[in-house]
Amino acid sequence: MPLFDRDTTIFRDEDVLREDYQPDSIQERDEELDAYKTALQPVVNGAQPRNIFLYGKTGVGKTVATRFLLDHLRRDVEEYDDVDLSIVWLNCNNLTSSYQVAANLVNELRPPGEQISTTGYPQQKIFDMLYDELERLGGTVLIVLDEIDHIGDDDDLLYELPRARANGYLSAGKPGIIGISNDFSFRSGLSPKVKDALCEEEIHFSPYVASELESILDQRAAKALHEDVLAEGVLPLCAALAAQDTGSARQALDLLYKAGDLARSQDVTQVTEKHVRDAQRALERGRIKQGMVELTQHGHLSLVAVLSLALEEETPARVREIYPRYRSAAEYVGTNPLVRRRMHDHLSDLAMQGILHRNTRNEGRAGGKYYVYDLDVAVEMVTDVVDDLETVDLPPNVVRQAEQTDLTAH
Ligand SMILES: Nc1ncnc2c1ncn2[C@@H]1O[C@H](COP(=O)(O)OP(=O)(O)OP(=O)(O)O)[C@@H](O)[C@H]1O
Structure with missing residues (x-):
């Protein structure tokens, strides 16, 4: 009998439930799709495209709607000889400046043998290379910048590129930016000039x-x-x-x-x-496990401090009880400990992420009000993560310390 055989009971095609599956139609987004379609109409007319900004929380259909409409657009403009459409899709995750975004766009537009280094040029030189590529390509070029918020404040490109034609850098190329973001603070923090350029058409996707x-x-x-x-x-x-x-x-x-x-x-x-x-x-x-793995080193040390108290059944614990554990864990790994208030900020963050549980205690006028913290997830889950922390650069002696505490407590 084989060790593996095909599913016949539950899944017919499990890929359909995966992230990268593109459905044939988009459900429940008629209004947003109408607005999006209208914003893309100039492309079909061979006119200068509008810049479009899509925003909304994660998983609400911004990417799937964009892929759906751009697939249709690509097919539908084939009918018109005077429309020459190219689409470039760039995920800006880890691209934290206009320079990096522009350099990556140049490489998207160039053939594999002609890639440029993504460091070391003056910014204007990189922008010029980008204009050269757009000009060489000619026609309408829709540039989709997914997770555009990673560019942060360094956003010159977002008003330079939309104005490149007006400023005489381009004549054959007609670029249009489609920015996608799930970070609301990015949109509200845009300077007026970038907002004007980038958010010509804004489409909000609600949960x-x-x-x-x-x-x-x-x-x-x-x-x-x-x-x-x-x-x-x-x-x-x-x-x-x-x-x-x-x-x-x-x-x-x-x-x-x-x-x-x-x-x-x-x-x-x-x-x-x-x-x-x-x-x-x-x-x-x-x-939660993923959240724990992604903490900063001081986040990890604060968590280890609460863990060591929990293993000795000394939780819920006050900040003044947690702090000495945190300090010795930090010293143990050769890191300067933060002051107590800063460590407390880490405890608050851990509580917000659902990793710690925070309660307020009130001891009347004499004792005042204070917080106590406990693990809000199973001790085994924390020790599991702590055990694996070598992969995220937590010095091994802290891991050992947690393991020893674990062993002595059980
Ligand atoms: N209206 C919809 N109809 C069909 N499938 C949808 C719809 N909205 C979302 N989905 C599906 O849900 C998943 C997440 O959607 P999508 O990637 O478009 O979200 P998003 O808003 O781009 O999220 P993020 O900001 O995290 O990138 C995908 O598998 C997508 O196919």
Whole structure:
């Protein structure tokens, strides 16, 4: 008997529930798609494209709507000989300046053998190279800058590029920027001149409500799963849980996928509400674990301090009890400890992320009001993460210290 064989019970095509699957149609976004389509209309007319800025929280359909419309646009303009459309898609994750974005765009536009180094040129030189590439390409060039907020304050490119034609740098090339962001503070923090240039057309994607998520899930489940696999109430539950939490379609789809995966691993033929609830817990666990791994070193040390108290059953603990543990953990790894107030900021952050639990205690006039902290996640999960911390540069002696505390406490 083979060790592996094909799924015949739960998934028909599980890729349909994955992030990179492009659905044939976009559900529940008619207004946004109409506005987006109108904003793209000048491209079809062979005119200078407008700059478009899409914003909204994570998982609300900004990317999928953009891919959908640009695919149609690309196909539909083929009918017109006088429209020559190119689309460049750049994810700005880790690109924290206009220079880096421009240099990466140059490389997107150049053939593999003619790539430039992304450091070492004066900024204007890089902008000129970009104009040269756009001019060489000619026609309409839509430049999609996903996660555009990573560019931060260093945003010269975002008003230089839209004005390149007006300023005489381009004649054959007609660039248009489509900026996508889930960082609301980026939009509100844009200087007026960048805002004017970049946000000619703004389209806001709001979080989905449960009924909208249900229709997105319905569309995917029909293709992804075998018939009659879902017990009644499974899709509404996935939709309701995601709507209550973030309103993200990604979260709803992840829940359904994980619930199906759990059913598959149990060799059962139906996905039930219990699978969804278990999936929610497993995903939450994964999210918190990831949050812990991504903390800064002082975040890790603050967490280790609370962990060591928890292992000795000394929690909930006050900041003045946590601080000495934190300080010795920091000294142990050869890092200057932060002052108590700054360490307290880390504890507050950990509480906001759901890793620590914070309570207020009030001891009347004499004792005053103070906070106590405890782990809000299982001790094993924290020790697990602490064990793995070598991969995120936490010095191994802190890991050992936590392990020793662990051993002596059990
Ligand atoms: N209206 C929709 N119809 C069908 N599928 C959708 C819809 N909205 C979102 N999705 C699906 O949900 C997932 C997340 O959507 P998408 O990547 O477009 O979100 P986003 O707003 O771009 O998020 P982020 O800001 O994190 O990049 C994708 O799998 C996408 O296919």
